[in-house]
Amino acid sequence: MISHKFLKGASWLVAVATMASGTSLVGALDEPFQQLPLELAAADFLPESVLSGEGYTVDERVVNDGVQNTYTLKSDYGELIVTGTGELLARIQEVQATRALEKLEGSDEFKEAAKGAVTGMVEGGKALWNEPVDTSKAAARGVGRWLSNIGSSITSDDPHQDNAFETAVGYDVAKRGYAVAMGVDPYTDFEPFQERLGEVASATAAGAMVTSMAIKVGTAGSIAGTVATVTRLASMQNLLKDNPPSTLTKLNRETLLAMGIVGYQADALLKNYNYTPAEMTMICEALKWMGDIEGREIFVAYATSAPDREVAQFTQHYAEMLSDYITTVASGDIVDVAGTAWLVSRSGSLVGAFPIDYLAWTKNVADSTGTASEQMVGLGAKRKELLLKGRVSPVAKAALESRGWEITENVRLASAADSTTL
Known part of the structure; x- marks a missing residue:
């Protein structure tokens, strides 16, 4: 039975879906689920030029919780444990x-x-x-x-x-x-x-x-x-440089209200101090860049519930990746799949675009993707796609493809932030 305590990091994403569905779907109990945690190698996720540099070395051993990697960064300032490739x-x-x-x-x-x-x-x-x-x-x-x-x-x-x-x-x-x-x-x-x-x-x-x-x-x-966040910081350098947190909060609230988010929901998100002011601003800007689509309030509700820093950081990258997909690949509307924000594209694809490091085949993943599959007809979707910033384990890939999922790994999307300076 899945604990009602939120799981750390991005594994929270699949925990939410599992808790909402309540049961294992699509015969998942018959699958050879992978035992967690997994031990992986840093060299499989990072360019050689990033593995070490002035003042730091990334330990070769990586621990994965089925979704996100946890790295050990040995630096001039001590040994640091970092969850998520983007955060590393x-x-x-x-x-x-x-x-x-x-x-x-x-x-x-x-x-x-x-x-x-x-x-x-x-x-x-x-x-x-x-x-x-x-x-x-x-x-x-x-x-x-x-x-x-x-x-x-x-x-x-x-x-x-x-x-x-x-x-x-x-x-x-x-x-x-x-x-x-x-x-x-x-x-x-x-x-x-x-x-x-x-x-x-x-x-x-x-x-x-x-x-x-x-x-x-x-x-x-x-x-x-190699760091998308650096590009986004640069694109918003004037906004972040010129405004203290109180003004950023005011501007972010105006941005949310302008896209139709009701006041109490905007305030609830802005009061979640697990996000830094810069992260909150990047989320609000990502939602704005999505354009005039339906369902952005679903993502706001999802982001509001982030229980800690790890989930907040994951959610920021999630907002950016979803926004990049909408603005550069295919627009659509955001839909709620068991408490998680997905996209139904104009061409009829149910799309999950997630900044996941390494996806293992677990009961959580089987249940969340099973819930998504069950909701396809009601959402008007004809295909189902998973786009991941990282990779999928061979076991997970085989299991998901056998259930009709189209999987794209190592996704790198162009960003509206690349040509915008605020």
């Missing part, structure tokens, strides 16, 4: 960015600039960007905007808000600016990066004329080309 790549980016900030702090340029860091607090934040947008300049001069940001820092229950003093002196602006430019979520929970970022941002906010050297060092040799 993001963590590697953070390690490299941390090293870049350390190099910057040790440079003569930074030390000289920091000597005069006792004056010109607000001006320091303006020195960060070579070409700040006009709206940013206007916002920085607006007393109302400034007071609003300060007030939010004092009263908000959002754990990602900076404190009132940091907001007042421009520290949070500098901090967000450096992080986004280096391809890192400004609200990451990676403490070594946050510590170095805070030190550099403090000097900048206090008037130190820190140049774009940090950005150049941080992106040199980065793995930005």
Whole structure:
């Protein structure tokens, strides 16, 4: 019997479907289910160039829960356990960015600039960007905007808000600016990066004329080309850089309401602090990029229920992958399949597009795909497809194909974010 406690990571996805269906479907009990966890090799999922680099090595042994991989990342900052290939790549980016900030702090340029860091607090934040947008300049001069940001820092229950003093002196602006430019979520929970970022941002906010050297060092040799989130951060750099969490929440709420999400449902999602403000913004933008389709409220409800960081991160990537499919392959409407958001395309395909690392054949998978198969007729679907960012085990592939599923592995979709800068 499946526990009613949410399973960790992306295995939660199939647990939801199993709990909703209640019974094993399509003769799944006769299948030779794979025993979990599985032991896999990192080299089967990562390019050789990513397996090791300055300041880190990815351990060859990978543990898989039937859906997501868990990696061991040995870094200059200790041994880190990371769930999900996307999150591993993001963590590697953070390690490299941390090293870049350390190099910057040790440079003569930074030390000289920091000597005069006792004056010109607000001006320091303006020195960060070579070409700040006009709206940013206007916002920085607006007393109302400034007071609003300060007030939010004092009263908000959002754990990602900076404190009132940091907001007042421009520290949070500098901090967000450096992080986004280096391809890192400004609200990451990676403490070594946050510590170095805070030190550099403090000097900048206090008037130190820190140049774009940090950005150049941080992106040199980065793995930005392999991390979709880095591209998305870049596409939304102005939005994330110019706005504190309170303003992002307001903008995200407006985005959700504009697509027909009712107020209480939008508020419930925005109050789920398992997401960072950047992740929440990327989800809302992904939903917007889907266009005028039916069923986006289904995804919002699904995303709202994310019980922890692992599921929240998976859900962000899930929103992006589904949005990319809709905008670049085939549009359609989102439908509810046992509590999970799927797509029925205009051509009549029931599509599950998931950022899964390695799909094993388990009772959970048999039940969730069985539920989807049972609902096909009622949904008006004639075909059923699974598109996975990762791979499918040979056992799972054989079992699913024998049940009529078309499977595409190692999916890489173009993104609306590739040509958009907000």
